[in-house]
Amino acid sequence: MRVFVDCDPGIDDAMALAYLAAQPDVEIVGVGTVYGNNSVDVTTTNTLRLIDLYGITDVPVAAGAARPLVQPPSLAESVHGRNGLGDVEMPDPKTEPVAESAAELLVRLARSAPGEIDVLAVGPLTNLAIALGLEPELPRLVGRVVVMGGAVRAPGNVTPWAEANIANDPEAAEVVLAAGFDLTLVALDVTMRTLADAVWLDELATLEGDRARTSARFLDFYVGWYSDVFGERACAMHDPLAAGVLVNPALATESIEVPVRVELRGEYTRGLTIADLRPRPAQDDTRPTVRLVTEVDSVEFMKRMLDALR
Ligand SMILES: [Ca+2]
Numbered sequence: 573m574r575v576f577v578d579c580d581p582g583i584d585d586a587m588a589l590a591y592l593a594a595q596p597d598v599e600i601v602g603v604g605t606v607y608g609n610n611s612v613d614v615t616t617t618n619t620l621r622l623i624d625l626y627g628i629t630d631v632p633v634a635a636g637a638a639r640p641l642v643q644p645p646s647l648a649e650s651v652h653g654r655n656g657l658g659d660v661e662m663p664d665p666k667t668e669p670v671a672e673s674a675a676e677l678l679v680r681l682a683r684s685a686p687g688e689i690d691v692l693a694v695g696p697l698t699n700l701a702i703a704l705g706l707e708p709e710l711p712r713l714v715g716r717v718v719v720m721g722g723a724v725r726a727p728g729n730v731t732p733w734a735e736a737n738i739a740n741d742p743e744a745a746e747v748v749l750a751a752g753f754d755l756t757l758v759a760l761d762v763t764m765r766t767l768a769d770a771v772w773l774d775e776l777a778t779l780e781g782d783r784a785r786t787s788a789r790f791l792d793f794y795v796g797w798y799s800d801v802f803g804e805r806a807c808a809m810h811d812p813l814a815a816g817v818l819v820n821p822a823l824a825t826e827s828i829e830v831p832v833r834v835e836l837r838g839e840y841t842r843g844l845t846i847a848d849l850r851p852r853p854a855q856d857d858t859r860p861t862v863r864l865v866t867e868v869d870s871v872e873f874m875k876r877m878l879d880a881l882r
Pocket of ligand 1: 585811
């Protein structure tokens with residue numbers, strides 16, 4: 573399995589990269605970075621640090637968008653720390669980003685191996701929207717696309733209705749959801765039920781090695797923020813769950829094929845993801861459907877996540 577990752581590390585992005593890097597049958601062919609949890613300069617440096625930590629320094633990293641298509645950017649320092657990785661100090665990166673942008677790298681890789689490269693998108697969808705502008709055939713040039721984003725039958729997280737990756741660039745998300753990708757949406761509906769809990773975190777703390785130890789420190793910070801949300805020592809594994817579903821689709825135990833749209837104009841609902849869940853959806857809707865994951869095997873995924881860090 574050849575995978576292009578688009579991300580904004582970000583503590584859970586770091587966990588997603590760790591998960592993929594540990595899979596023997598996955599080759600990460602490139603990583604694009606985007607603003608989101610921090611500025612694109614910070615998320616790019618973090619990505620370079622992470623590929624060193626995970627022993628995949630030869631993977632090309634391309635810096636992507638510095639801001640959303642339309643609105644001004646907003647960052648998530650309270651959730652991910654000032655440095656985007658829980659304020660854990662890490663060595664300077666061994667490499668630099670490639671000269672291409674994230675969108676250019678994705679388009680070039682997709683053209684070079686039509687249908688063979690899957691995409692994991694776990695940040696704002698700005699780079700994918702830009703890539704579609706460069707190559708309108710992109711949905712037919714890539715394989716599967718798994719997106720962490722949205723909140724369909726669950727509350728939002730940055731607003732009552734909107735999830736962060738979609739809210740950070742609603743216009744880009746709307747472009748991507750309309751484009752006709754073979755797209756699986758891993759939304760807060762399932763990621764808020766896939767938790768690193770106290771038992772799991774205690775087991776992580778027993779693991780040896782830089783990968784596990786650094787991850788434990790990232791998650792300490794993340795749990796500090798999430799404990800207020802869950803009322804216990806736990807955090808949600810948003811981005812790594814999307815990586816898990818990409819590598820092993822059977823982890824998504826239930827899903828539905830539905831058109832999903834992004835609210836762009838609502839006074840209170842901008843960034844809301846709307847699926848047509850009616851028993852009899854509109855018959856004349858020409859919008860491409862996406863696969864919305866509605867149930868996951870969280871226990872099995874968290875076991876695999878721990879194995880990846882082992
Ligand atoms: Ca992310």
